[in-house]
Amino acid sequence: MPSSNLFIRKLEAFHPLSNEEKELLDRHSRPLREVPPKQDIIREGDKPACVHVIISGFACRYKLIKEGRRQIMAYMLPGDTCDFNVFILKRMDHGIATLSRCQVLELSPETVLEMTEHPAIARALWWANLVDESTMREWLVNIGQRPAEQRIGHLLCEILTRLEIVGLAKENTYTLPVTQTDLADTLGMTVVHANRMLTSLRIRDLIDIDARNLIIKDAERLKAFSGFNPNYLHLKGGS
Template identity: 50%
Template sequence: MSAEDRLALDQLTTLRLRRCGAREDVISEGEVPRDVNLILSGWACRYKQLEDGRRQILAFFLPGDICDLNVYILREMDHSVAALTPLVVGELPRDALEEVMQRHPRIAKALWWETLVNAATQREWTVSLGKRSAFERMSHLFCELFFRLRAIGFTSESQCELPLTQAELADATGLSAVHVNRTLQELRGAGLIQLKDRVLRIPDLRALKEAALFNPNYLHLDHEGRGLDANRS
């Protein structure tokens, strides 16, 4: 993007900021969406909750992610977005966002790119729930999060922050909490991960990718991202 594009984005994302505490809903199912939510810091998730309290996490949001680009078109939310950690959200007004997209074609293209990547990621999660074993499912999720965090500069060599509880991992992978615990022990025993104090360390990324049958093509990393993948894994 040009310097002008970046300036427009900076101005847009600082128009209105909102802070949320961990486990607090950014927006709940049934609410009327008015703004587009951009994650500026912290982790969040998209989820659906059944009437008996069971929850399915549908996506994780990291810094720089837009929760739903065109959500304001809907009359009401059909899902919820919640903070998993303390969160800072930029609330992008509909009119201001549409104006920026009209004036800056490269920004509009980048936003559509993100929408397509989100759809591709959702397809991959569906494959995990339908076809991958628990071992593959958890390995795949860790690979995905590591690659996404590395793309935004949030990894240090072979490790990254992972502020997710076992209950949240269960809600994301469709496993029971007991099964998640057992699967994490299997991954540790195989030497594929080290997980302690909210930090995930991957001693051998190539080995974890092979265990997960992980192909990062659905993340559609840019040229620099693909180069990092080739050099580091």
């Protein structure tokens, strides 16, 4: 029976955990900080003081450049650890912000240390980090090589797969609590164009959006269309 604690459920996707380990994690899974949408969790230039785990909602890594443009470099979904690695650095070279309302768990360095004394937990966190890196490589491919419509399709497929891991997507349907501006800043295109490409995907009958609810009407076709291959997420079943 999968844990109702998404942090645990996510880690278990990478490495099996004993009951003792799960209890340890669960004991440190409180309190949760409620963060409103579009709010910084850490700002660029800050000295990181703790590790953040997203328990509900979507957050992101981002950078701003002079011209007022923003690039989102990663999505953090429920169960995801924000900065297991990065918090070693003296100063953040990028910001982390919520996209939707989020529940965030804050782990002190001591707590993280206590957790990582269990090799299984350390290993799971390590893997999660490798997958984050791998995901970033895939984003580079996505932005660098694919036309706009497929870029969006690819991202939607990735989110579907990642939400399935923690049980937040059922029947190719999930809540996507981000604006089209966020999508545009993620994929390196303008909002106007993101909107048009989304419409285009709808016309192709690949997806359907109702408020914040996304229905992928034909997942296989969308994956093929977008060149999506889940290998880079290094899931258990994967080759």
